[in-house]
Amino acid sequence: MSIATRFTWAGIRRGLRASPALVVAGLPFGVVTGLAAQSQGLTLAEATLMSMFVFAGSAQLLAIGAWTAPVSVLSVGLASFSVNLRFLLMGPLLAPWLDHLRGWRRGLSLFLLVDHNWALSLREIKAGERDAAYLIGSGAPLWITWVACTIAGHLLGSVVAAPPGHPVYFAGLTVFIALLLPMWRGLGDLLPWAVAGAVAFSVSRLLPGSSWHIVVGALAGGLAGGLRDRWRRS
């Protein structure tokens, strides 16, 4: 803790260097989202604006799937909110960096927050990295690629139509699996992880098509681990 938290070009560059793997992982997802938007009758401008300002893959795919003519603002708004609920839990864990940022730096860091660069940033924080610009450096390429791929997917239109359940959608999940494995800290994680998996699976069956299972599973697993630790101490 000898060096204060900072925000420098070197941090941006460090983030940029970490981003190619995440960019590759996002390519099929972005194209698929553009294709889905096109097939649901959204104009190129609308699809592009959505990717620019919402910047949330699973939320956009879910909302686009529920798009009707005329659209239900409430249902797509709720879709976006509930799929992104996990960020409520993810943001606070970046406090060691965000606490030292002000104004646009903090606002942009939070705007560019996605699952993958959050996981990378958390790893960097734990490794003692003090340059908070890493978050923007690793997030900006994802944003640019996301918008570009949405446009490409929309333009491809009917040429490459992947039906729901097509294995190209699996690319996104493989990244989550690869990111999950290094998070295992030891046997102490077994109980919380098992609880999280079981609860998330049950909720996914009870409330299909929402993302509540992610939030509820994560909270149940966290509670299980926290309560177990407390019981052990007493």
Added chain:
Amino acid sequence: MHGDPLNLLAILVMALGAYGCRAGGYWLFNRVNPSPAVRALLAYVPGCLFVSYVTPAVINGGPKAWVGAAVAAVTMKLTGSLVWPIFTGTAAAWLTWLLMS
């Protein structure tokens, strides 16, 4: 044809919902000082969050997801890279899907 006003409103609401979640959790915990118990709980959240995302998706995804997930996990263990599991896992899922259809 640039955009239907209702569609644009829906996109704006979606954008507010997404940013509200991104910034809201951090904002809230900045004002409410979490107790040690809450901090301990939060330490378990990252792993559990990913488990909660992956488990239902893999189980509900059927054989192609099971094979793809296993291949992606083994590839990650062997290479330690985030890129290779994307290709091997997706290829394995695709192959399983082709063989089964």
